[in-house]
Amino acid sequence: MRNIAVLGLLGTLALAGPAEDLDQYRASVVQVFTTSQSEDYMRPWQRPRASGSGGSAFFIGNKRLMTNAHVVSDAKTLLVKRADRSKRYPATVVFKGDDCDLAIITVKDASFFEGMEPLRIGNRPDIRSTVAAVGYPMGGNKLSVTQGVVSRIELRGYSHTGADEHLTIQVDAAINPGNSGGPVVQDGKVVGVAFQGQFFAQNIGYMIPPSVIRHFLEDIGDGKYHGYPELGLYTAKLENDSLRRHLGVPDNESGVLVLKPTPYASCVGHLRRNDVVTKIDGNRIQNDGTIKVGKEFLDFSFIVEGKQIGDSVTLTVRRDGKLIEVPIKLKKWAARMSQAYQYDRRPEYLVTGGYVFAPVTTNYLYRSRGTEELSFYFRQWYRTIAVEGKSREQLVLLSRVLRWPTTRYQDYSNGIVSKVDGTVPKDFADFVRMLDNAKKDLVKIEFEGVNTPPLILDRRVIAKSHKDICKRYGITKDRHVEEPKK
Numbered sequence: 471m472r473n474i475a476v477l478g479l480l481g482t483l484a485l486a487g488p489a490e491d492l493d494q495y496r497a498s499v500v501q502v503f504t505t506s507q508s509e510d511y512m513r514p515w516q517r518p519r520a521s522g523s524g525g526s527a528f529f530i531g532n533k534r535l536m537t538n539a540h541v542v543s544d545a546k547t548l549l550v551k552r553a554d555r556s557k558r559y560p561a562t563v564v565f566k567g568d569d570c571d572l573a574i575i576t577v578k579d580a581s582f583f584e585g586m587e588p589l590r591i592g593n594r595p596d597i598r599s600t601v602a603a604v605g606y607p608m609g610g611n612k613l614s615v616t617q618g619v620v621s622r623i624e625l626r627g628y629s630h631t632g633a634d635e636h637l638t639i640q641v642d643a644a645i646n647p648g649n650s651g652g653p654v655v656q657d658g659k660v661v662g663v664a665f666q667g668q669f670f671a672q673n674i675g676y677m678i679p680p681s682v683i684r685h686f687l688e689d690i691g692d693g694k695y696h697g698y699p700e701l702g703l704y705t706a707k708l709e710n711d712s713l714r715r716h717l718g719v720p721d722n723e724s725g726v727l728v729l730k731p732t733p734y735a736s737c738v739g740h741l742r743r744n745d746v747v748t749k750i751d752g753n754r755i756q757n758d759g760t761i762k763v764g765k766e767f768l769d770f771s772f773i774v775e776g777k778q779i780g781d782s783v784t785l786t787v788r789r790d791g792k793l794i795e796v797p798i799k800l801k802k803w804a805a806r807m808s809q810a811y812q813y814d815r816r817p818e819y820l821v822t823g824g825y826v827f828a829p830v831t832t833n834y835l836y837r838s839r840g841t842e843e844l845s846f847y848f849r850q851w852y853r854t855i856a857v858e859g860k861s862r863e864q865l866v867l868l869s870r871v872l873r874w875p876t877t878r879y880q881d882y883s884n885g886i887v888s889k890v891d892g893t894v895p896k897d898f899a900d901f902v903r904m905l906d907n908a909k910k911d912l913v914k915i916e917f918e919g920v921n922t923p924p925l926i927l928d929r930r931v932i933a934k935s936h937k938d939i940c941k942r943y944g945i946t947k948d949r950h951v952e953e954p955k956k
Contacts, residue, residue, distance in 0.1 A: 492604075492613060492614075492615045494587075494658075495528075495589075495604045495613065495615070495653075495655075496552075496553045496554050496613060497529075497552055497553070497554050497585050497586050497587070498528055498529040498586050498587055498588070498589055499526060499527070499528045499529075499553070499589075499604045499605060499613060499652060499653060500526070500527050500528070500529070500535060500550045500551060500552050500553075501524065501525075501526060501550065501551045501552075501553070501606040501611075501613075502524055502525045502526060502527050502537055502541055502542070502548070502549070502550055502561075502575075502651060503522065503524050503548070503549040503550070503551070503558065504522065504523050504524060504525070504541060504542060504545045504547070504548055505520050505521070505522050505545065505546050505547040505548075506520065506521060506522075506523060506543070506544040506545050506546060507519075507520045507521075507544060507546045508521075508544050508837065509544075509816060509817050509833070509837065510837070511817050511828070511833060511834045511837040511838040511869075512837075512838045512869070512870070514816070514817040514818075514819040514826075514828065514950065515819065515821065515944075515945045515946065515947055515948070516944060520546055523541075524541075524606065524647075524648055525537060525538060525541035525605075525606075525648060525649075525650040525651040525652070526541075526604075526605030526606050526648065526649055526650065526651045526652030526664070527541070527550060527575060527651050527652070528589050528604070528651075528652060528653045528660070529583070529586045529587070529588050529589060530574075530588050530589060530591075530687075531588035533576050533577070533580070533583055534564065534574050534575075534576055535550065535561070535574065535575050535576065535577075536572065536573070536574060536651070536653075536663065536683075537572075537573050537574075537575060537650075537651030537663075538571050538572065538573060538630070538650045538651040538663065538664075538665050539566050539567060539568045539570075539571045539572055539573045539630055539813075540571055540630045540650065540665070541573070541650050541651045542563050542566065542573050542575060543566070543568065543630075543813035543814060544813050544814055545563065547560075548560065548561045548562065548563065548575065549561060550575070550577060550582075552582070553612070553613040559577045559579055559582045560577070560578070560579075561575045561576065561577050562575060562576060562577075562578070563575050564576050565686075565690045565694075565695050566695065566814075567686050567689070567695050567697065568630060568631050568810070568812070568813055569628070569631055569634040569636075569697050569698055569810070570628065570634070570636055570678070570682050570685070570686055570698070571628050571630040571631075571665050571666075571678065572663065572678065572682070572683065572686045573651075574690065589653055589655070589659070589660050590658075590659050590660065591659065591660050591680050591683055591684060591687075592655075592656060592657065592659030592660060592661045592680060593659075593661065593680060594623070594639070594661065594679050594680050594681065594764075595620050595639065595656050595661045595662075596620065596765070597620055597621070597622070597623065597765070597766075598619060598620060598621075599619070599620050599656065600617055600618070600619055600620075600656070601617070601618060601619075601620060601641060601654050601655065601656045601661055601662065601677075602615050602616065602617050602618075602654065602655050602656070603615070603616050603617075603618065603641075603649055603652060603653075603654045603655075603664050603677075604652050604653050604654075604655060605648065605649040605650075605651070605652025605653075605664060606648045606649070606652070607647070607648040607649045608647050608648045614649075618641040618642055618675070619641065619642050620639055620640070620641055621640050621641060621642045622639070622640035623637070623638075623639050623640070623679070623766050623768075624637070624638065624640075624768065625637055625638070625768060625769050625771065625772065625775075626638040626676070628665075628666070629666050630665075630666075630811070631810040631811050631812075632809070632810065632811050632832065633808065633809045633810035633811070633832075634698070634810065636678075636682050636698075636775060637679050637681055637682060637768070637772065637775060638676045638677070638678070638679065639654075639661075639662055639676065639677045639678075639679050640674060640675070640676055641654070641675050641676070641677060642674070642675075649664040650664055650665055650666075651663065651664065651665070652664050654677045660680070660683070661677075661679070661680060662677030662678055662679055662680070662683075663677055663678040663683060664676075664677050665677060665678050681775065681776060682775075685698075685775070685776065685778070688778065689778060696778070696779050696802065697779065697802055698774075698775070698779075698802070699736060699774060699777055699778070699779045699780075699781070699800035699801055699802055700732075700735045700736060700774075700800075700801075700802065700803040701735060701736050701737055701771060701774045701783070701798070701800070702731060702732035702733075702734070702735020702736055702737050702738065702803070703728060703731060703732065703735075703737050703741065703747075704728070704729040704730050704731075704732060705726040705727060705728055705729060705747070705759060706726065706727040706729055707726060707727075707757055707758050707759055708724065708725055708726060708727055708746065708757040709757045709758060713727070717744070717746055717788075718788075718791055719746055719788065723748055723788070724748065724754065724755060724756050724757045725746045725747050725748035725749075725755045725757070725788070726746070726747050726755055726757075726759045726770070727744065727745075727746055728741050728742065728743060728744065728745040728746070728747060729743065730743055732857060732859075733805070733856075733857070733858065733859025734803055734804040734805040734856065734859065735801070735803055735804075736798050736799065736800045736801050737798055740785075740796050740798050741785070741787065741796065742789075745787050745788070745789050746787065746788040746789075747770075747785050747786070747787055748786045748787070748788055748793070749785070749786035750770050750773045750774075750783060750784075750785055750786075751773050751783055751784055752784075752786075753770070753773060755770045761773065774800065777800050778800075779800060779801060779802050780799070780800065780801075781799075781800050782797055782798060782799050782800065783797075783798050783800060784796065784797045784798070785797075785798065805855070805856035805859075805863075806863040806864060806897065806954060807851075807852060807855045807856045807863060807864055807865075808831075808832075808856070809832055809852055809856075810832065811832050811833060811836065812831070812832075812833055816950050817831075817833065817834070817950065818898050818950055818951055818952055819869070819949060819950055820898075820901075820902050820905070820948070820949045820951065821872075821939075821940065821945055821948040821949065822905060822927070822932055822936065822948070823876065823877070823927065823931065823932030823935055823936050823939065824871060824872040824873075824874045824876065824877040824935070824939045825868060825871055825872075825877065825882075825925070825927070826868070826869045826870045826871070826872065827866060827867065827868055827869060827887070827898075827901065827902075828866075828867050828869045828898070829864045829865065829866060829867065829897070829898040830844070830847075830848050830851075830864070830865040830866070830867050830886065832848075834867070834869075835848060838869070841884055843884075844867075844884045844886075847865075847886055847918065848865070851865050851886075861896065862894060862896060862897075863896055863897045863954070864896075864897035864898050865886055865887075866886070866887040866895055866897075866898055866901045867884060867885065867886055867887065868882045868883075868884070868885040868887060868915070868917070868925065869883070869884065870882075870883050871883070872939060872942075872943055874935060874939050874942070875935075876931050876932075876935045882917075882922070882925060885917040885918075885922050885925075886917060886918040886919075887901065887915055887916070887917060887918075888916045888917055888918045889914075889915070889916040890904040890905065890908075890913065890914070890915055890916075891904070891908065891910070891913060891914055892914075897954060898951065899951050899952065899953050899954065902949065902951050905927070908929065910929075911928060911929045911930050912926055912927070912928055912929070913926070913927040913929065914926055915927065936948070
């Protein structure tokens with residue numbers, strides 16, 4: 471199963487659109503068939519069994535189809551089918567933004583696009599306005615048009631990565647898998663892309679709004695997807711009168727209090743603790759951290775949402791009793807340790823003499839037998855490494871011990887490595903180098919916590935048993951290590 475709340479939105483609803491509404495999308499909205507192969511983080515050297523899933527996509531012109539990233543992630547084969555044809559065509563992924571759950575796919579066979587009319591991107595729909603979702607929800611193989619009413623617009627977490635937050639539009643419609651990646655339309659234009667829903671809730675579904683769609687399309691204009699910039703700011707609301715008086719904020723002024731800039735993000739070196747940010751690009755920030763956007767109040771980070779990496783934003787800041795303008799050039803979050811779920815990449819690992827090591831990642835926690843204790847350690851270390859800006863970039867884990875006469879140790883499952891021969895490994899690649907370049911036959915590996923004794927690796931014993939262990943467990947390659955990008 472994919473790591474998302476639901477692979478679809480806006481399922482079968484009694485209020486189906488009229489026949490002519492369906493006909494105009496029959497060629498331009500296509501069904502997507504995906505055969506995916508997620509990684510096995512307990513046995514990273516072997517390939518798991520493939521599984522099938524599906525979704526929807528729509529034509530935007532220039533031989534491009536838009537869909538969700540989660541529809542095509544980890545895909546080994548990808549096929550698309552038009553409603554007015556029986557043939558399935560092979561497709562390929564051209565661009566994919568996991569952070570915004572959008573992707574562009576194409577079909578090499580030019581005949582596939584004959585007679586297609588591109589769907590145009592419209593404006594964000596108003597609250598209580600009616601929209602229609604077009605796609606292939608579960609329950610049948612035919613193209614379906616269903617209706618719902620826009621009920622909420624807010625910044626919300628995107629479940630594909632589990633770590634990114636962007637503007638979303640909530641619709642009060644039933645949810646069925648299969649509509650994912652299909653267009654949500656109003657007045658003949660696309661006003662959203664169906665992408666996720668909620669379990670244990672009736673008539674709640676979500677779509678990706680036009681602003682996120684346009685940001686993605688603008689981003690890929692140079693032939694590469696770069697992602698979203700991060701302002702990187704921890705703030706507190708200024709709704710408490712005593713706090714406002716303490717900071718010297720006038721009654722006619724509002725804003726948010728800076729607790730600290732986050733390392734690896736854009737505002738480092740520009741803002742400092744106890745600054746009060748009153749405006750962003752001239753938009754007044756309310757004491758609850760929102761700004762007025764049209765008829766809605768949204769978190770002030772919405773302004774950064776509309777920016778590309780390399781753009782600038784100007785903050786109006788009250789510092790030491792004075793108002794100053796602080797321009798900030800926006801960049802991407804640069805910490806290597808991430809809480810985001812990652813796709814389309816092999817897990818890193820090292821097998822040496824029956825001991826299996828790996829970096830700690832969200833993928834590992836979800837796809838392995840990661841414990842609550844390990845999850846707690848990961849969250850705490852994430853704050854230390856990524857949020858506090860410490861030099862250690864990854865955590866290394868002794869994932870498991872393969873049974874063999876030479877590995878008769880106590881259970882070292884999920885032990886976090888603290889040192890190798892007295893030295894803290896910076897990341898997983900650094901850890902592997904330490905083992906490969908060790909000068910002594912006995913290598914001491916220490917672990918976090920007081921209840922786990924050190925592991926002593928005897929390189930002479932490993933040299934004699936390693937090949938036999940790999941053969942016994944079907945390990946054709948004993949490692950996959952990725953050097954950090956410079």
